[in-house]
Amino acid sequence: MALSITLTVTSSPPSSTAHIAQRIADDMAHLHHRLGDGVSDELGISISYLVEQFALLAAAYRIPAEMEKHP
Incomplete structure (x- = not known):
């Protein structure tokens, strides 16, 4: 099984990108x-x-x- 995760954030403030990445980390930890x-x-x-x-x-x-x- 191949797994590919692409996170593309354009012209977002750093705090928004940090929030998105943290949510992914939290969701994956829960998984x-x-x-x-x-x-x-x-x-x-x-x-x-x-x-x-x-x-x-x-x-x-x-x-x-x-x-x-x-x-």
């Missing part, structure tokens, strides 16, 4: 919790790894937005 490690084996990729990557993406976009709020 992983409900389905367990078996789903990772079937997909051939670690769901917890994907959760971590989307959380990092959210943090990367959140940091510049927070810096703009607090100069």
Whole structure:
């Protein structure tokens, strides 16, 4: 089974992109919790790894937005 996730955000403020990435991370974490490690084996990729990557993406976009709020 092939899994492809494409996240394209154009001309959105960083805080919006951070919010989207965090929601994906949260949803995937919930999915992983409900389905367990078996789903990772079937997909051939670690769901917890994907959760971590989307959380990092959210943090990367959140940091510049927070810096703009607090100069």
